Amino acid sequence: MVTPLGGTDLPVEQTRRVTVATYGDYASAQRAVDFLSDNQFPVDRTAIIGTDLRLVETVLGRLTVGRAALQGTAVGAWFGLFIGLLFGIFAVSGWLAVVIAGVLIGALFGAIFGALAQAFTRGQRDFSSRRSLVAAHYDVTVDGEYAEQASRLLATLPAEPNRG
Structure with a gap:
C-alpha cells in the first residue's frame, strides 16, 4: 500500500498515472481537462504535466x-x-x-x-x-484505473475552432 500526503492507503495501481493525451500547448491540455470535467469525469484524478521545460527570457x-x-x-x-x-x-x-x-x-x-x-x-x-517557463508538450495524465474512461471521452472531444 502507498500512503499519500492525505494519509489514506490506496492500492498501488490507483496511484500510477497514465498519459491519455499529449498537447503542444497548455491551453489545449486545459481544454481537454475541462471537457473531462464537463462530462462528469473525476478530474481530481487528473494532472497536466509539462515536460522538457525551458526558461525563456x-x-x-x-x-x-x-x-x-x-x-x-x-x-x-x-x-x-x-x-x-x-x-x-x-x-x-x-x-x-x-x-x-x-x-x-x-x-x-x-x-x-x-x-x-x-x-x-x-x-x-x-x-x-x-x-516564463515553456514546456515542449503537455501530457494529460489520469490514475490508471480511469485511463480507459478518459481515453474514450477524449476521443469525442470536438476539434478546436480555428482562430485564424
Whole structure:
C-alpha cells in the first residue's frame, strides 16, 4: 500500500498515472481537462504535466536610470492610490485630497526607489525582460484505473475552432 500526503492507503495501481493525451500547448491540455470535467469525469484524478521545460527570457528593452524611475513612478502611483483610497474611507472631509496626496507621494517615492535600485546595479542589468517557463508538450495524465474512461471521452472531444 502507498500512503499519500492525505494519509489514506490506496492500492498501488490507483496511484500510477497514465498519459491519455499529449498537447503542444497548455491551453489545449486545459481544454481537454475541462471537457473531462464537463462530462462528469473525476478530474481530481487528473494532472497536466509539462515536460522538457525551458526558461525563456524575452528582452523588452533597454533599462536606464530614467526609465527605472518612470516605471517606479507608475508602480508607486498605483500603490499610493490604494493607500489614499484606504485612508480616504476614514476621512471625514476632503477624501479626494487624501487620495490625490496618496498618489503623488506614492509616485515620488516610487520614482526615487526605482532610480536608486537601477543605479545600484552599476550596469550589471541594463535591460528589462519577462521570464516564463515553456514546456515542449503537455501530457494529460489520469490514475490508471480511469485511463480507459478518459481515453474514450477524449476521443469525442470536438476539434478546436480555428482562430485564424
